[in-house]
Amino acid sequence: MRLKDFLQLIGGQSNCLICGKTDLTSIKYGLCYSCFLRFKWDNYYPCDSQFCLRCGIKLLGEKDICLECREDEFPLCNSSLYPYRGVFKDLIQYYKFDKEKRLALFFASQIDSCLRSNGYLNYTLVPIPPEKGKKFRTGWDQVELIISYLKKWGWSTGNYFLKEKGQSQKSLNREERQIASAGRFYLMKNISLPPRIMIIDDVFTTGSTLKECYKILNGKGLYEIRSLTIVRD
Numbered sequence: 277m278r279l280k281d282f283l284q285l286i287g288g289q290s291n292c293l294i295c296g297k298t299d300l301t302s303i304k305y306g307l308c309y310s311c312f313l314r315f316k317w318d319n320y321y322p323c324d325s326q327f328c329l330r331c332g333i334k335l336l337g338e339k340d341i342c343l344e345c346r347e348d349e350f351p352l353c354n355s356s357l358y359p360y361r362g363v364f365k366d367l368i369q370y371y372k373f374d375k376e377k378r379l380a381l382f383f384a385s386q387i388d389s390c391l392r393s394n395g396y397l398n399y400t401l402v403p404i405p406p407e408k409g410k411k412f413r414t415g416w417d418q419v420e421l422i423i424s425y426l427k428k429w430g431w432s433t434g435n436y437f438l439k440e441k442g443q444s445q446k447s448l449n450r451e452e453r454q455i456a457s458a459g460r461f462y463l464m465k466n467i468s469l470p471p472r473i474m475i476i477d478d479v480f481t482t483g484s485t486l487k488e489c490y491k492i493l494n495g496k497g498l499y500e501i502r503s504l505t506i507v508r509d
């Protein structure tokens with residue numbers, strides 16, 4: 277049963293989004309306290325030598341850097357909080373497609389905690405933008421909402437990218453995604469970029485969106501470019 281159906285079954289806004297428990301005193305960010313503790317980022321964050329240092333994928337016998345990243349002209353420096361499986365896949369879908377906006381707070385809290393713990397306080401958080409017209413059509417953007425909480429909590433944030441309209445990437449394979457991403461992103465005019473940028477996105481699938489943004493920022497004299505996504509496929 278999908279999480280959404282389960283929640284419809286139990287009904288109500290004050291239930292924990294994961295286990296459905298209705299303990300009003302402990303519901304935090306849409307999750308009860310025990311689910312909140314159980315699904316904290318540091319229980320899942322890839323931090324040992326089994327993961328690629330650049331893209332965060334689980335290594336299959338390679339050392340430090342996966343085969344694909346070895347060939348990249350503009351190498352990523354990416355981490356992801358969770359695997360895109362099980363409960364996290366449900367949560368992302370519930371957030372993105374069913375617009376369960378309470379989850380923005382939960383995801384923002386985990387990004388905040390992860391970045392603080394890893395010493396990225398002096399980075400400017402930069403969201404991957406929605407494509408032109410999407411916000412007008414749907415009334416919101418899932419990454420922007422998360423960034424708005426992080427801004428309230430004191431993070432410096434900046435919108436520097438624009439994204440042209442194009443084909444949805446959902447049905448595309450790896451190669452097609454790379455072609456579809458190329459040239460769709462560009463920097464706004466007349467902006468001055470901060471020295472340290474942490475690009476924030478929701479789902480890392482092939483990394484083609486992020487690679488496009490790293491490529492654009494390359495050569496702009498920045499000190500550090502990194503990225504963090506909520507989940508990694």
Ligand SMILES: [Zn+2]
Pocket residue numbers: 292293294295296297307308309310311312
């Ligand atoms: Zn719960």
Ligand SMILES: [Zn+2]
Pocket residue numbers: 328329330331332333341342343344345
């Ligand atoms: Zn890699």
